Each structure stands twice: as structure tokens, then as C-alpha cells.
Amino acid sequence: MVGVLLVNLGTPDAPDTASVRRYLREFLMDGRVIDIPYPFRFMLVNGIIAPFRAPKSAKIYQQLWEERGSPLKFYGEDVRDELQKSLGNEYVVKLAMRYQNPNLASVLKEMEKMQLDKLIIIPLFPQYASATTGSVYERVMELMSSWQVMPNISLVSYFYQKPGFASYFAEKAKKYQAEHEFDYYLFSYHGIPERHIRNGDITKNTCAFGSCCEQITEKNHGCYRAQCFETTRLIAKEMGLKEGTFGTAFQSRLGRDPWLQPYTDETIKSLVKEGKKKILAFSPAFVADCLETTIEVGEEYKELFEEAGGEHWQLVESLNNSPEWVSFLKDLVHQS
């Protein structure tokens, strides 16, 4: 039997302050997410971020919540079930979250009892970052370190470059292009502090946070910023976009340290000033719509764009529970 473990970031159990606080505490106490010494992280998260952010974030989660709960979770469950059907009974497909539920420790305990021949672990992040895929690997290795019988293990570090990923977004965009003309295509990715990339660069000569990310090479292929720029180029190529009509930016910064640039909010204001009034936005760092796509890109950036003088803003939906995404994962399993 082959086990397939899909792991996404996680989401609160409910859109109330207590659940959001619990989620933020677990998430932000991860040393790969807020990479400062433990005592400072403990004070920052428990004394400032979680208490002040939880009530505000809970209100936003209430806007996002649907009858089935948080989209990140229910789309994950749909994909798990469809992938299971598609792979058949020689495989067992499970979904876990790095933070909160379905809990990674309980899911791995269940899988240990299955005496698997092979375990394929797919963190659901298209581009590699230490804060996401790196953290999933660290936790999985920690939890599996007590297993007496280790199966063959396969880990998927990133998949933005695999055939089918860029074409999905290009195909989805066609529907909106048929309804409207756009004068710019903006690709917005979740940001990370620049320090995360500097710390991951053991050769100390790859990322300078500038034009070095404009090409993927043997040296920078593990750089999150370079992978995001490459994702944009691959989707733009599929769509046949001309140079100058599309761009990459980074959203959701937290705190005062420099995060990956250009920042999405500043980019939007500059684009409007340059006369770009009809924008089609993409969020290809996420495989399911969530707070960061639906609310931040779909609503908050739309508002910012319109306040600055923009006329038409449209977000392209994520992979969610689409058959194309399930079939992409099936291919990924077969290749792993």
C-alpha cells in the first residue's frame, strides 16, 4: 500500500476569537515562520500578535467562512476524496494541516498503523519556502522519528514548474478575458521576510533581491523569490502575454523588517498612476482560495485599486477542487 499525505498550512477551527488565537499561536510560534530566538518569539506572539490580531482576524474569517467552513479546509477534503477515487485502492490518501486540524500528528499515527510500502508527502505549496514546505518536512521528520519501520519516503519540494500548473491559471484567465479587456496582469504571491531567503542561502552568493531572480538557474532554484518570478513567466508564456503587460509582487507583510519586494499594495498604486486601469490578478502561491486570496487580493486590494482610480479589478480563482488539480496531483503521485 502506498500512502499519499497532502499537507496544507492550516486554518482556525472556527471563525471566533478563541479559535483564531489558538491558530495564530501555533502558527507563529513555529521558528521557521517567526525566526527569532524562542523567548523573544514567545513574548511577541503571546504578548502582542495573538491577543491584538485574533479579534480583528476573527472578523475577517467570519466574512470568509462558508456553510462548509474554511475554504482552505473543505477544498482540501474534496481534493483528498477525489484523488483517492482516482488513484484506487492500492493507495491511501490523507489530508493534514501543519497547524490545527486535521492534525498532522494524529494523521501520521493512523498512517503508521497501515504498514505502508511507500509514503509520498506533498506539501500543498507550489513554491518552496522554509516557512511552509520546510516547516512541514521538519515536523513530519520529527513525528516519524519514533517509527520502528520506515517506509520508502518521497517528498515533493515544489511543483510550480510541472506541466499543468501554469496552464490551469492561463485557462481560467480566458473566461475573464472573454468578458473584459485587461491592460495589465498582476501576479501577487505571499511575502516572506528577506531574511528567510538570506538564511537559506548557504552559499551566500545567490539572492540579492533584485534582477538575480529574473532567471532560474542551478544556483537559485531553491530561492522562493526566484521561483515566484519563474511562476509568473510560465503563466504569462502560456497566456501569450507581451513583456510590460504583466508583473510580480508580494503581499501580506507583517512587522517592520524588509519583506520580499515589490510590495503588492505599492505596485497597485504605481500601476494606476501609469494608467493601468483594468487589472486581472492572480494568486499562484496558493492552491485553494483562503483569507489571502478571497479577502486580501479579491476585496482589500480591489478597494485600494479603486480608491487610487482603477476601474476594473478581477481575481482569478485558485485550483480549489477542480478536476484539473486532482489530475495534476495524480500525475505528481505517479512521478514521485
Ligand SMILES: C=CC1=C(C)c2cc3[nH]c(cc4nc(cc5[nH]c(cc1n2)c(C)c5CCC(=O)O)C(CCC(=O)O)=C4C)c(C)c3C=C
Ligand atoms: C511571519 C509571518 C508569516 C510568514 C513568514 C508567512 C508565510 C507564508 N504563509 C503562507 C500561506 C498562508 N498564510 C495564511 C495566513 C497568515 N499568514 C500569516 C503570517 C505569515 N505567513 C498570518 C498572521 C496569517 C493569518 C491571517 C491573519 O491573521 O491575517 C494563509 C491563510 C489561511 C486561511 O485560513 O485562510 C495561507 C494559505 C505562505 C504560502 C507563506 C510563505 C511562502
Ligand SMILES: [Fe+2]
Ligand atoms: Fe501566511
Ligand SMILES: [Fe+2]
Ligand atoms: Fe534573487
